[in-house]
Amino acid sequence: MIGMTRGVATLVGAGIAGFLIWLAAQVGADSSGDYWATYGLIAAAGLTIALSQILGGWTKWGWPRLSAGVFLLGFLPVLVVGGWVLLARQPADFFNTSNWSRDLGVDGVVSDLGELLAAIAFGVGLTFGLTFDTSGPRVAVHETVDESRRVAPMATTRDRDPDEPLTADRSADVPPEDVSERDGGRRFGLRRVGGRGDRNDS
Numbered sequence: 559m560i561g562m563t564r565g566v567a568t569l570v571g572a573g574i575a576g577f578l579i580w581l582a583a584q585v586g587a588d589s590s591g592d593y594w595a596t597y598g599l600i601a602a603a604g605l606t607i608a609l610s611q612i613l614g615g616w617t618k619w620g621w622p623r624l625s626a627g628v629f630l631l632g633f634l635p636v637l638v639v640g641g642w643v644l645l646a647r648q649p650a651d652f653f654n655t656s657n658w659s660r661d662l663g664v665d666g667v668v669s670d671l672g673e674l675l676a677a678i679a680f681g682v683g684l685t686f687g688l689t690f691d692t693s694g695p696r697v698a699v700h701e702t703v704d705e706s707r708r709v710a711p712m713a714t715t716r717d718r719d720p721d722e723p724l725t726a727d728r729s730a731d732v733p734p735e736d737v738s739e740r741d742g743g744r745r746f747g748l749r750r751v752g753g754r755g756d757r758n759d760s
Contacts, residue, residue, distance in 0.1 A: 564611070571610025575603035579676075590650050597644060600676050601683030608687020622690045629689040640682040647672040 582599035586592050612622055646655040646668045659665040671678060 567610045575606045578603040597679035600679040604680040604683030605687040636685045640678045643671045
């Protein structure tokens, strides 16, 4: 399904790009305005081809976004070189690019590339289109809870009265004689039935 969608998008993009190139051929390059309109249309044709691949599912679907890394490292150098050649070959060289090329020693390269201005304009537009990428559709993430690993809440102890004595304090409050009598009844594993009052009665 993705291949069919991409094929249709490529066909539509190629048709639009071809129409833009045909339209550029009708404008001509006699004046500076016509010159930039012609090669601007050709650059738009290259941009159309790149965008058709993104819209056709070439990457990950989703909304297109501009990749800063590709824009800085990929597109800007192409724009500088291609724009330099286009400026040097325009009918009226407003920026005196031809003389600067001669001073820099690159006038021969600029002259040779000037014979293929349409390809340069198309490449600039195509490279600009490649700076776009898709972030992909947002997927909702549902957190699943494993009931078998659910930890039971810890039982809380009752609140202790601040005035209630601790266990150590309660043991310390017992008289020594009562402790000895209570311990004496348990010697040798036996427990005395009668207390001090029973011996006096006897």
